[in-house]
Amino acid sequence: MSQNTPEAQARIDLLVIADLVEPGSRVLDIGCGEGDLLHLLTTEKQVDGRGIELSQRGVNACVTRGLSVVQGDADEDLEDYPDDAFDYVILSQTIQATHNPREVLAQMQRIGRRIIISFPNFGHWRIRWQLAIHGRMPVTHTLDYQWYNTPNIHLCTVLDFTALCNELDLYIEQTRMLSGDQDWRVEVPGRRANLFAEQAVFLVSRDPVASPAKS
Amino acid sequence: MSDTQNTNVTNDAPADINHQAKSATFGAEEPLTLDSGVVLSPFTIGYNTYGTLNADKSNVILVCHALTGDQHAASPNPASKKAGWWAALIGPGKTIDTNRFFVICTNVIGGCHGSTGPQDENPETGKPYGMSFPVITIADMVRAQTKLIDRLGIESLFCVIGGSMGGMQALQWAVDYPERVFSAIPLATAPRHSAQNIAFHEVGRQAVMADPEWRDGDYYAHGTGPDKGLAVARMAAHITYLSEAALFRKFDRNLQDSENLSYGFGADFQIESYLRYQGSSFVDRFDANSYLYITRATDYFDLARDHDDVLAKAFMNVKTRFCIVSFTSDWHYPTAYSKEIVKALNAAAGNVSFVEVETDKGHDAFFLDEPEMIATLTGFLSSAAQQRGLMS
Structure with a gap:
């Protein structure tokens, strides 16, 4: 039953991301929270990890765990990182809360060889249902806010995100669709994925010749 | 120079915790060559220590004082009898736990609390140096500290920590002696002095x-x-x-x-x-x-100056773990300065954590018992100690 709590959802999301990262690589986790993913990647995948986190509380928690994390903001501080600094730049459940997602994605593209992004899919049938039938802004367990207090100011669907990747010449290496305890892989997300995925994880790279990701 | 015990520091009695001010004098055979090219000799370093040096001398924290500080970081000042300037942080069970770490604090060269400075006698004239004292730099202060560390038989420092000018010394240590500094905590500081x-x-x-x-x-x-x-x-x-x-x-x-x-x-x-x-x-x-x-x-401090004016180059090959802390209301060394250091360390693939502490106490906040700063330092030090194999 705990599979449907936001915490369990978040954990599935992190495990899927960790699965996509090659061992021993250099990783930047943007919006790393209290460092759960970085800790997982450091211990399980021996990555050389760095984090950016907005909240002081989060940064302190990370520093206490021995993680190298700086206080900063995805919208403001990515420009401080040099080109090609990381093998993977990760943004989990954060892009929808940024002010300028396109610019954030472009910066990630510059900093890292590969990008891993997870986000809640606004195309999920339950969300569509709430808006279509009830005429109210959707509130779900993955998007548990009212319209007036949500930090999620730039929500998108799986198809929207795919379109932005194409626009930025980002090569989609792999996508993982998550719903409840389901986790399935699709080559190119289509209408079905857009309807049934509650969350999506995209592994993209700026270069189609990059070695294929671990599947 | 009151309360001076001259050191022939013996390794079997390193754990002097009586908080008596100590001093070490370096004679003609150990001169201090300054950035200006002037050779200062002889010279004395006044210092103080707290805690116990462990067997492999791996638990040393060097505390660097700010502009007008002194070596009495954790014990009452012998002259004023006031509590040490960082007594809030250093002591048994405190953030810089003297039950675990051996803390050294030196008076900077050029200072007036036991280290050679302009008030001391110029051996060439027999009178106080006054303005004939050579101009010193932050790198000179650090160089003088290395002489003391060498004499104490200490290879590497577990941590160099300091605020303001003390933070400059911490940065300089890591840049000039990267292999001797495991971790560094520069607080409320800057990579260079601004106009x-x-x-x-x-x-x-x-x-x-x-x-x-x-x-x-x-x-x-x-x-x-x-x-x-x-x-x-x-x-x-x-x-x-x-x-x-x-x-x-x-x-x-x-x-x-x-x-x-x-x-x-x-x-x-x-x-x-x-x-x-x-x-x-x-x-x-x-x-x-x-x-x-x-x-x-x-004023002369500019870490990038010897590195083609590119700060990141100063940090190339520096493996030191950094924890940088700034304070929101510090307009003397504002957060932007700390972020420059963070940015340069990131560009050099350095190992850096950074926290901006929310406080209205200004630059001097680093002296105080700021809960967020304490939490950050405690966490950083304990994880660094674990990585260094210092867990007791």
């Missing part, structure tokens, strides 16, 4: 030099000194250490003694009285020439 920083220091120096009692620095034989000038310098500098919000909170426009204005130039306002007190108490504990030399050292 504004230099400007405030110049006001202070000019105040000292404008005092007729300064006598071009040769005031020692006269029994008086440029007290008024030095007090003004301290008053001006002290304003830069506080935030406007803190001044408002503590003083606002409150009157000192009465309900009414005096229509004169006495200290009507509490802030005036406070600054005058800061100025006059400072001259009792600080040598005016020393103030000139140490402010000069910070």
Whole structure:
């Protein structure tokens, strides 16, 4: 039953991301929270990890765990990182809360060889249902806010995100669709994925010749 | 130099925790070659230690003091009897836990609390150096500290920590001796002195030099000194250490003694009285020439200067773990300066954590028991200790 709590959802999301990262690589986790993913990647995948986190509380928690994390903001501080600094730049459940997602994605593209992004899919049938039938802004367990207090100011669907990747010449290496305890892989997300995925994880790279990701 | 025990530091008795001020003198065979090219010899380093050095000498934390600090970081100052300037942080069970770490704090070279400075005798003239003392830099301060660390038989430092000018020393240590510094915590500091920083220091120096009692620095034989000038310098500098919000909170426009204005130039306002007190108490504990030399050292500080003016190049090959801390209301060394360091470390693929602590206490916040700062330092130190294999 705990599979449907936001915490369990978040954990599935992190495990899927960790699965996509090659061992021993250099990783930047943007919006790393209290460092759960970085800790997982450091211990399980021996990555050389760095984090950016907005909240002081989060940064302190990370520093206490021995993680190298700086206080900063995805919208403001990515420009401080040099080109090609990381093998993977990760943004989990954060892009929808940024002010300028396109610019954030472009910066990630510059900093890292590969990008891993997870986000809640606004195309999920339950969300569509709430808006279509009830005429109210959707509130779900993955998007548990009212319209007036949500930090999620730039929500998108799986198809929207795919379109932005194409626009930025980002090569989609792999996508993982998550719903409840389901986790399935699709080559190119289509209408079905857009309807049934509650969350999506995209592994993209700026270069189609990059070695294929671990599947 | 009171309470001096001369050191022939023996390795079997390293754990001197009696908090007596110590000093180490380096003779002709161990000269200090300064950035200016001048060779300073002989010279003495006044220092203090807390805690116990472990068997493999791997638990050393070097604490670096700020502009007008001294080596009495955790124990009462022998002259003023006041608590050490960082007694809030250093001690048994505290953030810098002397049950686990061996803490060393030195008075900087050029200082006036036991290390050789302008008030000491110039061996060539038999008189105090005064303005014939060579100009020193932050790198010189660090170089002098290495002499002491060498003499104590310590290979590498577990951590170098300090705020403000102490943070500059921590940065300089990591850049100049990367293999000897496992971790560094520069607090409320900057990678270089800005025009504004230099400007405030110049006001202070000019105040000292404008005092007729300064006598071009040769005031020692006269029994008086440029007290008024030095007090003004301290008053001006002290304003830069506080935030406007803190001044408002503590003083606002409150009157000192009465309900009414005096229509004169006495200290009507509490802030005036406070600054005058800061100025006059400072001259009792600080040598005016020393103030000139140490402010000069910070003005000359620019970590990138020897690295093609690219800060990131200074950090190439530096494996030291950094924890950088800034304070929101610090306008003396604002967060932007700390972020420059963070940015350069990231560009050099360095290992850095950074926290900006929310506080209205201004630059001086790093001296205080700031809960967020304490939490950050405690976490960083314990994880670094674990990585260093120092868990007890």
